[in-house]
Structure formats: C-alpha cells, structure tokens
Amino acid sequence: MAIFSIPDISIAGLAAAVPRKQLSNRDYELLSEKEQEFFIKTVGVETRHTADKGMTTSDLCEAAAKSLLDGLGWKAEDLELLIFVSQSRDYIIPATSGILQDKLDLPKSCVALDISLGCSGYVYGLSVMGRMMTGGAIKKGLLMVGDVSTHTTSYKDKSTYPLFGDAGTVTALEYKPGSKEMSFNLQTDGSGYEAIIIPDGGIRNLATVESFEYEKISEGIERNKYHIALDGMEVFNFSLREVAPNIRALCEYAETPLEYIDYFVMHQANKIMNESIRKKLKINAEKYPYSIVEFGNTSSASIPLTIVTELAEIVRDKELKMLFSGFGVGLSWGSVILETGNIVCPELIEL
C-alpha cells in the first residue's frame, strides 16, 4: 500500500489566482430557470471564473507565484525545485514547468518537472515535492497546481459546462527539520481511465478534422472528441466507494482520529458527492469548507483554492491539523494529513 510519511517538510505559503471573468449558471441557456436553480442547489455551483482564449493555467500559476514569493520574501535564486501539476499544459511539448522556471527567473540549477494529474494532483504533488526535498538537499520549492478546464468543455454539454471553473495555485514548501510528518495514502485504478477523458489530440487518437465534429450523446449532451467527456455516474460511484475508506485507513496509519482534525479540505467535485463523503465519515459541516459555490469544480486547484478563499485568515494565524483529499480523473485518489502554522497566504488574485 502506498501509505507513508514524510518528515521535515512544511508549507511556508500558499496563493491562488483565478480569471477575472465570472459566469453565472443562471445565464446558462441549456437549463430552464427551474433546472438552473435545482443545479445550483444540489450540485452547488452558482458561478465560475473562466479564462478567455489564450489565458493558460501557467499564467494563473505565475501570477499566484509572484504574489506569494513577494509575501514570503523569498528570492528566486534560492528555489531549487518547481513541479507543475496540471492536465491543461501550455503545449503538447515541451513541459510547462520549464517555461515557468524561466518566467519566474528561477536559477538553471532548479529541478523542473510536470505531473499529469487532475483532481488528485495536489495531494500527489505534495508527496513528490516532499520526497524530493526530504534530507535537505533541496531546501525550497514551488508546487504549482491548477487547470483551465473550460477551454475544453462543450457549451452544449450540460453534464460538464456548468460544473467546471479555472484556477491556478502555488504552494511554497521548505525543508525544516523538526516539522511534523506529512502522512499520505495514495491510490490508483486505471481501469476507469475512460470515466473522465478527452479522447482525441494525444498520440492514441491524433487530432483530425473529425475530432472537432459535434456528436449528440443524449438529450442536452453534445460535444466533440476534443471536449471533456464525463461519465458522472461512474465517477460518483467510484468516489462513494473509495474516498471514505482511503481517509479512514490514513487516519489509522497516522494515529490521528478524525475528530482530531481541524479542517478537511476536499477536492470540490460536486456538492452531492462531497456531502455524501462528509456524512459517511460523520464530519462536522464547519470543518468542511466549500469553494465550489463561487468557483465551480476547479480540478487540481480545488484544494489550495479552497484554503485561500475559505480559510486564509485561519491558516495565517493558527496552527492546524488538516486533511486534504483529492479524487477523480485517472481514476486516481489520495489523502494527506499534515500540520500547518502561520502560513503566508496572500489574497486571491483575479487576472
């Protein structure tokens, strides 16, 4: 089992950026007024911040990083590691992390790499960063996580269009001997890879003219093969089945009862699903923040975005025991228990 702990690494700061443009699901013409209200009430998404054409995840992450480095007083030349976790990279090749290394003026001695994960990506990214930094050879690094999903959703697909929003985040990690361990439980089931998929444009199905032809899948769902296809029922049942046991096993491993945890920051999938997980684990609603109402499902960015928008004051001032859990596309899921204290957390940036 991929259940393990990493010592001596702590979160120094956290920042997030979203596009300034905000769309309301009350203006989404594919749903009647009654359906719009029902969607907002049940799925939980009222508005979403969406990127204009040309704005990328890395643009949002870059803006967040500049603000955070400023807040931390860290110098670019001290950074030795940059990991970019996203499924909406700038180009098919090269990796986006290198572009960010250059834009942020990080030194050439900096390790930069991309990780292709979505909903679970923040937790996975923390584990890879932590493992690379443990031992102290690398002392400071940036984990840049986010997605611009709305460029690849079909307006005519009511199962995806009103759900997703865009965001980019950055988390600054530092090697700090004596920091409390971060404990992880990471899991994968690739047999469900088709549950959330953009079928064309990779090497398996090269993009052709046909990739951009719209197809009617069912009433209210029309898309092409370069759009995100979401098998909501499959993802829903997967999450109901896997997330709570993953969290319970982690708590047992880390000898941390659920009630000792101050906040559970979950991937913002949809409110029906997240509430089910909360009720299964009998977690108090006050410990379970949501950013989905204003920002939608922001894929890999959703956990750090929720901290910046819902818990900023608390993470700045207090020492906390937190549990983060990400689950979805892959299928991939994972949770981490960690402690935070006096994190630098600038205000949300609108770009």
Next chain:
Amino acid sequence: MIAIEEFIEGVEGEFEDIDTGKLRPDSVIRDHFTWDSINALIFIAHVNVEYDVVISADDLINSHTIQNLYDLVTTKANAA
C-alpha cells in the same frame, strides 16, 4: 435493514418535490419524479450513506415502483 415505511420517509426527505406521506410501496416512480442525472445521484448517495449499498444507474432504470427500489436496496444490504 429497516421497514419500507422508514425507507419511504427517507426518500421523501431527499426529494423536496414529493410531499410527505404521498408515496406508497406500490407507487410508480415515474409518476412522482424522473431519474434525471441529478435525481439519480441524490438517490444513489442517499442509499449509500444510509444503508452502505452501491447501486447503479441501470438498477434505478429497472425499478418501477417504490417496492422495487426497497427490494433492490435490501437485497444489496443483506448481501454485503
């Protein structure tokens, strides 16, 4: 597993459009609400949280009455 009356109370509590006391075991589901994707998710989530069973979209489509749904959930709960 609980009695069907309690099961019905739970279902009525989940769906605001259904007035309390309106459903009977022989009530035909489609007369009261449709299995659109959100209603299906709400129902699947409800039985998972309350009875710890996982049911599929096909299971729902094949259930015509409230009794069918109750039988489906109890069969799965007993098999677990």
